[in-house]
Amino acid sequence: MCVSVTMSTNTDCYNERSGETEALLESDAARPRVGGASFSSSVFNLINAIMGSGILGLAYAMANTGIVGFCILLLLVSSLAAYSIHLLLTLCDQTGINSYEDLGGRALQHSGKVVVGLSILIQNIGAMASYLFILKSELPAAISSLLSPETGGHAWYENGRLLLIIVTLCVVLPLSLLPRIGFLGYTSSLAFFFMLYFAVVIVVKKWSIPCPLPQNVSSFQISNSSDSDCSPKLFEISSKSAFAIPTMAFSFLCHTAILPIYCELDRPTKTRMQKVSNISICVSFLVYLISALFGYLTFYGHVDSELLLSYDTYLPRDIMVMTVRLAILLSVLLTVPLIHFPARKSLVLLLCGGQAFSWFIHITATLSILGVVLLMAIFVPDISNVFGVVGSTTSSCLLFIFPGIFYLKISDQPLRSVHAVGAFLLVVFGLMMGVISFSVIVITWATNS
Template identity: 70%
Template sequence: MSINADKHTDSYSEITAGDTERDETSPLLGNGSVQTRAKGASFASSVFNLMNAIMGSGILGLAYAMASTGIVGFCILLVVVSSLAAYSIHLLLKLCDQTGINSYEGLGERALQKPGKVLVGIAILIQNIGAMSSYLFILKSELPAAINSFLSSHGTGDAWYQDGRMLLILVSLCIILPLSMSPKIGFLGYTSGIAFLFMLYFAIVTVVKKWAIPCPLPHNVTTLEDTFQASNSSGTECTPKLFVISSKSAYAIPTMAFSFLCHTTILPIYCELDRPTKKRMQNVTNVSISLTLLFYLISALFGYLTFYAHVDSQLLLSYDTYLHHDIMVMTVRLAILLSVLLTVPLIQFPARKAVILLLRGDRPFSWLIHIITTLIILGVVLLMAVFVPDIREVFGVVGSTTSSCLLFVFPGIFYLKISGRPFRTFDSIGALFLVVFGLIMGIISLSVIVITMARSS
């Protein structure tokens, strides 16, 4: 399929064809001509980048989601959400090939004119700043505890390495900032590969530690009456639930939607993919989501089967309670923190890209604007993570709105507006379903969060 140039094409990620024929499997083209193009990111590097964009701190909360929905209910919801995420990416890639636009913001402008571009850019910026701030907040609160767990003696908390804010500033300046300066997302494939290994190690530890913690869980039983009650409750306490419906179940779908949100990095990864065809990028997406689904399922299942109804909303906290000085738990805690740390530069890439597109449009790439924008975004994120005491509710509201829009609503609306396909075609019906599903999920999740916040206050 011949792809014409579009004015929305990103200036520093423009894709031109190599020495391939222009057919339906041809790369994403620019200017409709054949030009020399530098070798892009490999298939494996693109898979690692996309998996790293998908997997974040959300993996820590999926065991709690399984406890709130049951094993069968969780598996059904996980497969549905992951399938809808892959399908919405399929629609975005079809629009990208049809129009030649290789940015999410550009698709928004083609579908809804200038307001669409601004709306998508703001949604991407809010979503990614919220995600980065939450990741840095996790680093601020968990990194001192992870370091203390490796120390033989417990300090008073006055040492510099026990100050979460100091550690956060240091890792931001020494690690996050240099990695975020790269103008090419393919470069981050190396760090994404390391983060992938950390997540693999986390899944292995959840399987191994299933048999290290007895059931029923020890609760400091001291009397004969307590022992009798514990033995009577062990039958139900250690029995996995297949289906669970409660008020906590309403958090499951938003948690899964947040865990599969990677749409803001799809098109940048597509642009830098070596031999970038829609089929090749769809294969990258399918492999990434399938592997992520497997890791999510393993870690959630064995985390739930270890703690059952007593699983914490952050799985690692449950292990700390019963295996406080276990070497595998300490190392996996550090691995997860490093994985979150290496994910921040990848999330920062589309946030910076959205700001530059909104403010500069199609102007040529400028290192000065690139550096200034990176410093401002990371500065805002760092200030929020350092000075905001508790940001879970704020980002819960942001995630329930922007995540559902970027994952379901926007891809469906854009396809219906741009594709020009008859309404009764399969993809048009699927796009309409995405819009309806995303709106319902967003409204319900936002309502539950607001009601919960009102009751707690």
């Protein structure tokens, strides 16, 4: 999940990726403008809004669902994401509303607006926790790979939790305290190219690691690695499969960025914006599929839940792995403050309503959110837990359930119309996916504990 920022003379709009939310920093940002962003620029912005940290967990999802099972699920989730975007665009045209929270208020009154704001807040907290988790796991390896091989022992920079606290206090906190941080959007636009580079490295390094994997690698604890480990599985069902769909939902969530991008599109029409979303989802689908497939075909059943960690033992000082790790870390570091901004905005709106700006409220909300996120990143043992819980709850709501409910409540179409039936099925799928995945995840935790 990275963030894209669309800059204009009147507004600073930024859109959080892979779960992701927008902040309208000026009052006139919500008004459609003629002569705004070009078609290609809008596609680029939405791709940035889609692709994020979920890409690091998709190879693990493929290992637990099989290649064919993963492809079917990924195609299903991406298609439903495109359809739910279609419903949101239809509602936008009918009502003139271009804010996800306001659509919730129109459909379900004040309670709807509160529920949507709360979902966005939780989604952003989960997204920030996933980014800080990446920093915790990848930063020590990145620093160690840059130092000489003779540097041994357990140095302080090998402690991921300590490094995470230092980086949060010295970099993330100061940037998050800024009342306006739209300038970071220019650097975060590089995130898409980082993701493309990540996919290229995964493909290239497939041929650098032999299979079967070496048996003397203690970190993987492989006792009987054999040729059978190098046979890809087409279908796989286990308790870990419950993390697959939530991870995919986490990876395709961009719905709160759709309407602001629609407003800034040059010659905005629903058909034109639907083409933007379809192209963006297709490009993201291909990048996700390629990186997941080649990551799985490199490590098979031994792939880590955070893909880059799987390369540490076999390619500890590889130049391409080092550079892609640094690129991901830079993207993560600059993205966390941007994701924090709409999270703080939702929290202030929920607790203080339309109260005038106050530095006390601003600082208190910033410290509270970062404190919760930091604790989650430090104590959550596996990034798949973040993807699973957030993906099965708020991601499923924002991606499937809310668009369907809003369409059924707001649209004047008869209940037997094609789109009304589709919206109902979208809600049913979201509820089933969320309840089943979350239940299996909780049962798995209880069993393991």
